[in-house]
Amino acid sequence: MKDLKYYLSLPYEIIVLPISQDEGGGYLARYKDFPYIMGDGESEQEAINDAKKAFAFVIETDLKEGKFIKEPSNENEKVRVNVVLPRFVLDEMKARNLNRSQFLTNLAIEALSI
16 A cells, blocks of 8 residues: 555655845755655755655645555656757757756756756
8 A cells, every 4th residue: 555654665756956145045846757746845855854844735635535656757768859050059958068868957956946
């Protein structure tokens, strides 16, 4: 039976982002698979702990209500795409020793707020 303990033991990815000083500072933590579940704190660990408390509450509520609960995304489910970029962009990425796929993935995730 998939209970709260089961879901809390799964390797869900938590994304931690700094909050600008204009917005109060500290850190925001959110679940990759549940972008609406967030936590914040003065340190990264506080934000993660806050997000984990929120996650446990949501999962417990969803279990009581019989809702479907998504399990962690499979990182192996990656898809190759062809992207056309200006040469100077690729040269700059190479000069900065950036992994192109990871860089573009991070930009897409940030732009889409997922």
